[in-house]
Amino acid sequence: MAKGSSDIVVRVAYGSLAVGIVVLALKAFAAWATGSIALYSDALESVVNVVTALVALVAVRLSAKPADASLPYGYHKAEYFSAVVIGIFIAVAALLIFREAYFGFIAPREFKLDPLGLGVSVLATALNAGWAYWLLRMGRKNHSPALVADGRHLTTDVVSTVGVLVGVLLAAATGIHQLDAVLAALVGLTILWSGWELIKQSVIGLMDVAVEPKVLGKIRDIISANADGAIEAHDIRTRQAGKMIFVEFHLVVPGAMSVEAAHAICDVIEAKLREAVENAQITIHVEPEEKAKHSGIVVV
Ligand code: ZN
Ligand code: ZN
Numbered sequence: 001m002a003k004g005s006s007d008i009v010v011r012v013a014y015g016s017l018a019v020g021i022v023v024l025a026l027k028a029f030a031a032w033a034t035g036s037i038a039l040y041s042d043a044l045e046s047v048v049n050v051v052t053a054l055v056a057l058v059a060v061r062l063s064a065k066p067a068d069a070s071l072p073y074g075y076h077k078a079e080y081f082s083a084v085v086i087g088i089f090i091a092v093a094a095l096l097i098f099r100e101a102y103f104g105f106i107a108p109r110e111f112k113l114d115p116l117g118l119g120v121s122v123l124a125t126a127l128n129a130g131w132a133y134w135l136l137r138m139g140r141k142n143h144s145p146a147l148v149a150d151g152r153h154l155t156t157d158v159v160s161t162v163g164v165l166v167g168v169l170l171a172a173a174t175g176i177h178q179l180d181a182v183l184a185a186l187v188g189l190t191i192l193w194s195g196w197e198l199i200k201q202s203v204i205g206l207m208d209v210a211v212e213p214k215v216l217g218k219i220r221d222i223i224s225a226n227a228d229g230a231i232e233a234h235d236i237r238t239r240q241a242g243k244m245i246f247v248e249f250h251l252v253v254p255g256a257m258s259v260e261a262a263h264a265i266c267d268v269i270e271a272k273l274r275e276a277v278e279n280a281q282i283t284i285h286v287e288p289e290e291k292a293k294h295s296g297i298v299v300v
Pocket of ligand 1: 250287
């Protein structure tokens with residue numbers, strides 16, 4: 001990501017926080033006005049969004065800091081730590097909802113179809129839908145997986161709120177008030193699922209996950225197409241840290257080749273890799289022919 005686009009990502013993160021706070025206020029009002037457990041769960045989900053936006057904002061700003069002497073590989077993994085914290089918050093919100101749903105199921109509470117409350121909930125959902133669309137558009141334009149993930153998450157929120165609203169109307173129409181608690185539990189399940197996914201992804205990131213096979217294939221192709229003068233490349237390893245991609249491998253050259261000539265080959269490969277793989281950090285270990293493993297990519 002270029003500097004300009006990371007500025008945009010920070011600005012969009014501020015926007016998500018503002019939208020999250022407004023939507024939370026609207027949904028809290030809707031829950032209070034109707035007394036519905038399902039709408040209360042929906043409002044709790046909005047608390048999750050505000051916390052998520054806040055932690056994401058801190059992480060985005062922190063991970064944009066340049067590397068320094070004490071953290072020479074940069075601050076990119078800050079995003080993973082923040083995501084783990086968010087995941088735990090999300091799981092706690094889900095547990096609170098399950099608790100409410102359980103008590104609501106064994107002792108169904110009356111709720112009223114307050115038109116203002118329901119109208120405000122529809123307004124909050126429309127706001128969320130608009131922001132989700134914007135996030136997906138900006139995320140795709142700026143190649144930011146974080147923004148796209150955020151947009152997808154908001155989209156599922158919109159779908160679940162629509163489901164809750166339809167369900168509350170159904171519960172009122174059929175007189176089966178336990179439906180309200182059942183819907184709340186369903187909202188809780190989707191929230192728990194999104195928390196689990198987030199924690200899983202972040203832990204994988206903290207464990208230095210390799211790039212996807214497709215990207216690794218591209219890296220291999222670029223090395224073999226641009227290693228004129230070298231004999232082979234082997235022991236290719238990759239790892240991701242936020243938006244950064246670290247690539248390292250061994251490059252076998254004839255033993256009599258000068259350091260200068262070997263370094264020139266490395267520079268060509270590095271330039272081509274950086275062109276094709278965004279935010280690539282490349283380290284190449286050069287070794288003489290007698291060390292060749294003949295197990296890597298033969299480039300000559
Ligand atoms: Zn080697
Ligand atoms: Zn160099």
